[in-house]
Amino acid sequence: xxxxxxxxxxxxxxxxxxxxxxxxxxxxxxxxxxxxxxxxxxxxxxxxxxxxxxxxxxxxxxxxxxxxxxxxxxxxxxxxxxxxxxxxxxxxxxxxxxxxxxxxxxxxxxxxxxxxxxxxxxxxxxxxxxxxxxxxxxxxxxxxxxxxxxxxxxxxxxxxxxxxxxxxxxxxxxxxxxxxxxxxxxxxxxxxxxxxxxxxxxxxxxxxxxxxxxxxxxxxxxxxxxxxxxxxxxxxxxxxxxxxxxxxxxxxxxxxxxxxxxxxxxxxxxxxxxxxxxxxxxxxxxxxxxxxxxxxxxxxxxxxxxxxxxxxxxxxxxxxxxxxxxxxxxxxxxxxxx
Amino acid sequence: xxxxxxxxxxxxxxxxxxxxxxxxxxxxxxxxxxxxxxxxxxxxxxxxxxxxxxxxxxxxxxxxxxxxxxxxxxxxxxxxxxxxxxxxxxxxxxxxxxxxxxxxxxxxxxxxxxxxxxxxxxxxxxxxxxxxxxxxxxxxxxxxxxxxxxxxxxxxxxxxxxxxxxxxxxxxxxxxxxxxxxxxxxxxxxxxxxxxxxxxxxxxxxxxxxxxxxxxxxxxxxxxxxxxxxxxxxxxxxxxxxxxxxxxxxxxxxxxxxxxxxxxxxxxxxxxxxxxxxxxxxxxxxxxxxxxxxxxxxxxxxxxxxxxxxxxxxxxxxxxxxxxxxxxxxxxxxxxxx
DNA sequence: CACCTTAATGCAAGCCCTTACATTTTTCGC
DNA sequence: GCGAAAAATGTAAGGGCTTGCATTAAGGTG
Numbered sequence: 001x002x003x004x005x006x007x008x009x010x011x012x013x014x015x016x017x018x019x020x021x022x023x024x025x026x027x028x029x030x031x032x033x034x035x036x037x038x039x040x041x042x043x044x045x046x047x048x049x050x051x052x053x054x055x056x057x058x059x060x061x062x063x064x065x066x067x068x069x070x071x072x073x074x075x076x077x078x079x080x081x082x083x084x085x086x087x088x089x090x091x092x093x094x095x096x097x098x099x100x101x102x103x104x105x106x107x108x109x110x111x112x113x114x115x116x117x118x119x120x121x122x123x124x125x126x127x128x129x130x131x132x133x134x135x136x137x138x139x140x141x142x143x144x145x146x147x148x149x150x151x152x153x154x155x156x157x158x159x160x161x162x163x164x165x166x167x168x169x170x171x172x173x174x175x176x177x178x179x180x181x182x183x184x185x186x187x188x189x190x191x192x193x194x195x196x197x198x199x200x201x202x203x204x205x206x207x208x209x210x211x212x213x214x215x216x217x218x219x220x221x222x223x224x225x226x227x228x229x230x231x232x233x234x235x236x237x238x239x240x241x242x243x244x245x246x247x248x249x250x251x252x253x254x255x256x257x258x259x260x261x262x263x264x265x266x267x268x269x270x271x272x273x274x275x276x277x278x279x280x281x282x283x284x285x286x287x288x289x290x291x292x293x294x295x296x297x298x299x300x301x302x303x304x305x306x307x308x309x310x311x312x313x314x315x316x317x318x319x320x321x322x323x324x325x326x327x328x329x330x331x332x333x334x335x336x337x338x
Numbered sequence: 339x340x341x342x343x344x345x346x347x348x349x350x351x352x353x354x355x356x357x358x359x360x361x362x363x364x365x366x367x368x369x370x371x372x373x374x375x376x377x378x379x380x381x382x383x384x385x386x387x388x389x390x391x392x393x394x395x396x397x398x399x400x401x402x403x404x405x406x407x408x409x410x411x412x413x414x415x416x417x418x419x420x421x422x423x424x425x426x427x428x429x430x431x432x433x434x435x436x437x438x439x440x441x442x443x444x445x446x447x448x449x450x451x452x453x454x455x456x457x458x459x460x461x462x463x464x465x466x467x468x469x470x471x472x473x474x475x476x477x478x479x480x481x482x483x484x485x486x487x488x489x490x491x492x493x494x495x496x497x498x499x500x501x502x503x504x505x506x507x508x509x510x511x512x513x514x515x516x517x518x519x520x521x522x523x524x525x526x527x528x529x530x531x532x533x534x535x536x537x538x539x540x541x542x543x544x545x546x547x548x549x550x551x552x553x554x555x556x557x558x559x560x561x562x563x564x565x566x567x568x569x570x571x572x573x574x575x576x577x578x579x580x581x582x583x584x585x586x587x588x589x590x591x592x593x594x595x596x597x598x599x600x601x602x603x604x605x606x607x608x609x610x611x612x613x614x615x616x617x618x619x620x621x622x623x624x625x626x627x628x629x630x631x632x633x634x635x636x637x638x639x640x641x642x643x644x645x646x647x648x649x650x651x652x653x654x655x656x657x658x659x660x661x662x663x664x665x666x667x668x669x670x671x672x673x674x675x676x
Numbered sequence: 677c678a679c680c681t682t683a684a685t686g687c688a689a690g691c692c693c694t695t696a697c698a699t700t701t702t703t704c705g706c
Numbered sequence: 707g708c709g710a711a712a713a714a715t716g717t718a719a720g721g722g723c724t725t726g727c728a729t730t731a732a733g734g735t736g
Contacts, residue, residue: 007480007482009722010722010724011722011723019686020685020687021686021687022685022686022687022688022724022725023685023686024723025725026684026685026725029724033683033684033685034684035684035685050477052453052457053457054457054459054722054723055394055397055458055459056393056394056396056398056403056458056459056693056721056722056723057398057691057722057724058722058723059691060394060398060690060691060692060721060722060723061690061722061723061724061725062691062724063691075419075423075426076419076420076423077419078414081413081415081416081419082414084413085412085414085440088413088440097454100438102423102426116435118390119390119392119393121392121393142345144345228621228624257625258625261624261625284622284625286566286599287596287598287599287626288625288627289602289626289627347691347693348693349692349693357715357716358717359692359693359694359716359717360694360695360715360716361714361716363693363694363695364694364714364715367694371713371714371715372714373702373713373715376714376715391692391693392692394691394692394693395691395692395694396692396694397721398691398692398693398694398721398722398723399692399693400693400694400695401694401721
């Protein structure tokens with residue numbers, strides 16, 4: 001057992017180094033405002049005492065925390081995890097810290113988490129998608145907390161975002177699919193009600209159908225929660241439909257993988273009997289058999305750029321610049337001609 | 339643009355409600371110490387002002403934060419993500435907040451993150467595995483921050499943990515594999531140097547070999563970083579070995595899936611030519627084809643229990659109770675008899 | 677070498693809450 | 707309806723840090 005010595009404070013460091021607390025504070029935060037010899041004395045004292053500044057006190061006095069909050073629907077999802085990891089790395093490189101919270105796709109929880117992060121002193125927030133209660137945006141504006149959105153990019157939107165055009169991406173894929181002769185299309189989507197990305201992807205397909213002279217109402221549409229098993233169940237539903245769709249789009253790769261598994265279990269050949277198309281291009285997509293045709297989203301780049309934009313804003317006062325990233329269609333083996 | 343009104347403080351709420359700050363504070367933190375009418379007045383004022391308490395000030399004054407820090411090697415890993423999600427849910431249920439940080443498997447980063455979380459006022463910490471610089475434990479003891487370990491359980495260990503016995507779990511699997519006639523065993527492991535879980539799993543196989551009268555030095559052993567591609571590459575290495583192993587253990591499912599993919603690419607039949615065994619039983623394991631034989635780890639339960647233990651300690655002063663969870667062998671299709 | 681900059685440091689006022697303790701109000705038994 | 711105990715509220719002292727301003731030391735100039 002270590003004897004319970006009290007936690008050292010700035011004051012302790014100051015006494016030990018024989019200077020004032022102000023000098024210690026400056027030695028830590030603005031090293032070049034302090035003479036070299038003094039700085040060294042301070043550093044020695046800090047090391048000897050094992051001092052580390054109290055975050056709360058610091059936040060209170062300085063009115064900033066060098067902390068950026070991020071709120072994602074769930075951590076249990078490789079998609080967000082990867083982007084977030086890149087985001088965090090970028091922040092760290094610049095001396096900022098990331099705080100994460102997850103909402104389990106519940107709007108109420110999101111609001112709560114936003115408040116919590118703001119109360120914790122987050123200097124800015126990264127949020128997924130545009131859609132949320134205007135009151136939340138008002139609150140954030142009132143608190144003067146900059147917000148960057150991500151995972152979506154809508155040229156019309158007023159809020160800055162770093163993301164990609166979900167609708168256009170899906171539309172491009174749908175055009176290809178239609179171009180290969182498919183006419184009876186289906187979609188397994190995440191729940192669109194609170195999720196503008198899911199809604200936009202759905203919309204993309206409809207647009208492609210209309211453009212190709214197909215009636216977009218013939219799109220066979222199932223909404224479901226996130227998960228492999230959910231994707232499988234949804235696939236069953238679609239296959240019960242008459243006439244059977246020949247191409248099944250999925251709102252994300254996880255759902256697609258579930259559909260693919262169920263197809264195998266049911267003895268439905270992919271892409272012989274039915275084509276399956278994913279979205280995101282997570283690692284999983286290359287691992288399943290047959291490998292998944294999907295829309296590649298540059299998650300890491302998105303996370304990194306989002307970090308960059310936020311850091312530039314906070315550190316240098318540069319306005320939050322919207323950035324549109326490009327997705328890419330990846331043709332593997334689950335899509336075939338009709 | 340909202341006019342930039344200043345962020346309301348406790349004082350503002352107090353004035354508005356016509357009471358003292360102490361009363362407001364109590365109305366928020368200990369509602370039943372305050373008369374109902376007063377409480378209502380306060381709540382109204384809070385709502386009207388959109389007040390939310392300043393976390394830093396609160397932490398400083400109360401010397402606790404109701405925050406628990408968790409540090410994981412990486413978020414880009416379904417395994418940790420799932421356990422963590424459950425951990426967080428349990429904390430939330432009890433009014434605690436989780437703060438996550440990831441280390442990218444670098445011990446230095448871990449130390450830095452630990453300091454950062456402590457400085458941020460984490461009331462306790464959840465860390466993965468036992469192995470780390472004793473200086474870190476000393477620091478934590480000195481700061482009086484309780485630490486719970488997880489993802490591992492060693493009956494001999496002095497630090498409390500909520501986890502499972504990595505070695506015994508792998509040993510049980512290895513015994514089965516040996517019982518099926520396999521003699522030439524191989525292991526694709528995560529890097530064991532800083533990772534006691536990986537080391538323990540490796541050890542489990544060796545123990546089983548010894549117990550079965552095999553020379554544990556004949557275990558064909560490859561270490562690699564985490565990732566599907568890494569698993570694939572490691573598999574190549576193993577297959578180049580003469581005589582070829584007939585059963586390939588993998589330190590985790592992700593590596594196993596990589597191995598499986600490469601086997602397919604190389605035309606090596608699984609389990610006909612070689613059996614592949616994973617560890618963790620993430621969703622992925624059921625999705626790949628053939629479905630992966632693996633060791634099931636109750637990640638969600640682990641996260642939940644860890645949260646429970648920590649909450650009980652912080653709230654009711656109950657000592658951190660070690661809990662050993664049971665793993666389970668899951669036989670699917672990648673393991674066959676020799 | 678006196679005088680003026682400029683660089684380094686110190687002083688002390690906050691920042692916003694919580695809580696021990698003091699004070700006032702309510703409740704209740706008789 | 708009185709007094710004592712219990713409940714509700716108020717007062718004010720921190721808690722550890724940053725930073726504007728004042729002060730002192732160092733450097734430059736004619």
